[in-house]
Amino acid sequence: MIKKIGVRQLKVGMYVHDFNCDWMEHPFMRNQLAITSEEQLRKVHESGIHELYIDTGKGLDVADAPSAEQVRSTLERELHDMAARQPAATIRVSLAEELARAAQVKHQAHQLVRNVMADARLGKAVELDEVEPVVESITESILRNPGALTGLLRIKNKDDYTFLHSVSVCTLLVAFCRSAGLGAEETRQAGLGGLLHDTGKALVPDAILNKPGRLTDAEFDIIRKHPRDGYEILLRTPGVGDIPLDIALHHHERMDGSGYPDKLPGQRITAFAQMAAIVDVYDAITADRCYHKGMPAAEALRKIYEWSKFHFDPAQVQAFMRCVGIYPVGTLVLLESGRLGVVIEPHETNLLAPKVRVFFSTKSNTYIKPLDLDLSKPLGMGGGDRILSHESAEKWRVEPMRFFGIGA
Template sequence: MIKKIKTSDLKVGMYIHDLNSSWMEHSFISNQFKIKADKDIKKMHSHGIKSVYIDTQKGLDFKHAPTAADTLMDVHKKAINVAGIEKPISKQTRVGEEIQQARSIYKAATKAMNNIMTDARLGKQVQVELVQPIAEQMIESAFRNKDALISLSRIKSKDEYTFMHSVSVAGLMVSFGRAMDMDKKVIHEIAVGGLLHDIGKMSIPLEILNKPGKHTPSEWEIMKSHVVHSREILKQTPGISQQALDVGALHHERYDGSGYPDGLKHDQISEIGQMSAIVDVYDALTSIRVYKDAWEPTITLKKMLEWSPHHFNPELIQRYIRSLGIYPIGTLVELESGLVGVVIEQGEGSLLQPMLRIFYNAKKTSYVKIREMDLTRETSDRILNAVSPSKYGIDLSIFY
């Protein structure tokens, strides 16, 4: 049986089924292993891991602990409640009308970031004026229809992850900032910060930065230093605001003080810094890498909600879920009727009833004529669960 227990309750002889933490937060080679010594437990504590899932069939049991199924159900109910209390932000255009414009912005932004980061690796000064127009275009797109930018954040090449991640973080920060009712000038600055937040990675040796697997403990320490490099580079960059600097300097700090580089916690981390931590983790987890598969958006949001008392500000993570919807754009969902579709836009009346593009009938195991379905109007059907595109062997990019 799989159970969730506090790290403080771990004993030698227990079997770790899941570290219940993002791969970004620790240097363990595997997520599953048997605890052989107290040093294993101490290492988990040092990485800020507050709870884990154990397999009682492979190791010692802990009686007074909820099962994984119970925990999952509790988190699911909480996520549904969070998403259900807020209506979607109104849009000036349909996502289909905005997607081409957003795609052009992403393409130009990725090219610009490639050039900027290449120059940074050569020791050249960052020219912030190169990203200012991109930040402004992102804001204009998000205010017309935020779903377009969000949908494109999922489409990345494994080979260009570093550049595309920066672009995605910027786009997601813009959408988050809009949902937080931030001033447009502030949203502009956090977009700039998102584009440049990982500039310090250009100071990391390529063999470590591009390693196709988990880093060793020593390599992990070198990787973590990219935040300090980002902070120093941005401080020396003319035209960088404090808001933009906060995104680069604070995106790996955690609400409970378990982050890096400074171990800041709670109000020691600015609101923008706390927002950037949420966005950075979300985009990293939902991206495919050479050494890991992408998590589905709905699963990612639920896990982040579960981690929120420790790693993230609980109020902000709930605001973030409301900004995306519990079924973000690009999520593949199965309906009670057996129909399968991709979320292409948030519904007009409820975040729990998005607009879908239907293409398959699971009960009949056959493809159907592609059509759009608005769940706010199709009241006889509802979402059963979110699933991986691999289950149906489809490439989500064909829908954008």
Template sequence: MIKKIPAEYIKPGMYIHDLNVDWMNHPFVRNRFVIQTDEEIAKITATGVREIYIDTALGLDMSDAPTIEEVNAELDADLLRIAEAPPMIVKVSYAEELGRAHKIHQQATNAVKTVMRDVRMGQAIQMDDVANVVGDITESVLRNSGALVGLLAIKNKDEYTFLHSVSVCTLMVTFAQSLGMDRNLIRLAGIGGLLHDTGKMKVPNEILNKPGRLTDAEFAIMRRHPEEGWNILRQIDDMEAIPLEITLHHHERMDGTGYPHKLPGNEISQMAQMAAVVDVYDAITSDRCYHVGMPATEGLRKLWEWSKFHFNPELVQAFMRTIGIYPVGSLVRLESGRLGIVIEQNEGSLLQPKLKVIFTTKSNTYITPTIVDLARPMGKGGADKIMGHEDPAKWQINIARFLLP
């Protein structure tokens, strides 16, 4: 039986099933192991871990701890409550915006590659190019955020560093716009998102792209990237404060366990708090050289779970309402047994998005792609409805095949 316990109750003899820190490079070789010494417990708590999952079949139990099923049921109930707020209003349809969004996504990826190359070579970042990319992303988001956000679901672990920067930029622009910020703040949020990991270009490639867990010494080097990035950006003429703040503090945590300065929540700016949420969401839902990404809806569940200590709960809720409980690009299972890819949020309900239905689990085969609006009635039996999210890998479905124009 898998149970969740507070970190202060860990003791030797317990079997760690999940350290519950998918968003960080923790200093342990394995995710699952038996606790043998008090030193191991101290090492776990020193990383900022506040709650973990144990396997009582393989180690000591804690009788009154909730099971993983009970924890997930409570989290899912919270997600449904959060989903009651209406999503963003779109100006054009997903189909209309998709072609433009795809072109912008490619241009943004190339721009990030150029920025990172220039930093590696000690050359100046071309901020005009950065500003143009952020402007194009903003205009696409304002027309229909789902088109560009959906393309973020197309992951390539070999280009993770570049695609992650584009994703954080896009999600920061979308987030800031949904919070009602003015165009200048949206622009600054986007610039900060695009440049937030600039300091990683000062991390040796053998550490940055290491396929296994980092050693303590490597971990220390990796943790320097926010300050390295801040030092690079502050040398740029007229670089504004918000992108600098996002770059320096996107790894800070509300309980003071983050880095580089271990700031408590009241000392972390709103933009940096937003960037922390966005950065972790994209990281845990992406395939990396040492990590298989989780489905988007599961990623939102983990964000909400972690917001108890590490993130601003109000901002996490706002972010979930921004991108939807079933984000564009995610695969969902319908009551009818069909599988569909979310292509657009409905203005009336985050629980009834528009889908491109592509597969049936009853015969385990692809079907002719059909657009289904879950907010509209379907036949005498009423509308189909979402029963849960699905992992595309389980069904060997290539999401990109159905998202690209």
């Protein structure tokens, strides 16, 4: 059985099933592991991990620890309670209408980040005049329909990850700021910070940045330099505001003080750096990388919610969920009727009842003619179904994103 325990309960003889941490920040232990020595235990303790999952079928048990199933159903209940009473984003134009424009914005922003990183590598300054219009285009797309660009940015080519990740972080931060009710100027600055947050990675050798295997401690030390390097590049940029500087320097800080570069305690991490940290991790763990497959967005949100006890401000994590929905656009969901669909639009007030495009029947195990459902409506009015769970596309061997951009 898979059980969740506190790190103090971990002992030699146990088998770690999941370190329950953002393994982007702990690349040396992203695998499952039998704990066979005190040395390994020490390493786990030092890594800042607070809770983890063990497999009691493969190692020692902890009698009173909750099972993964119990943890999951508690978490799901909390999310549902929260989601039913929180408003989501406003949609001004349909997804179909916004997708073509959003594709252009994605392309334009991708090229820009590529150029900024190339310039930074050559020691050239960032040209804010070139960056600002792109942040503006991203913001406009978000204001029209946040699902279009955020959905499109879920698709990243492995080689383009570093650049598109920056575009994603910008886009999600802009959406987050708008949904949190922040003003236009703060949103603009946060967007700028998002687009430029990893500029310091221009100084990390490609061989480390795109290394398919585990990073050595020495390589990880080099990665850890990118927030300060990025901050220093931005300091040389005339006209850059405090918010982008703060985001570049502090997007890897964590509430429990386990982050880098300054190991800031939670109360010294600004709201913008917190928001950037959540968005950064969300995008990183949902992306396919050369060494692992990305998590479905709905699963990633649940993980971040679980980690928020120690790593993120829980109130900010909830605010982010209000922004992207607990079933983000592009998520594969299983409905009560047995149909599979992809979420195409959040509902304005009920995060549990988005619009879904159904395209597969799990009962007959076949594709069906795509049909758009509004889950906030009853049967006969375009709805009449309910989300049972979010699902992995691999499990059902379907490609939900194929049905994301086409009209039904």
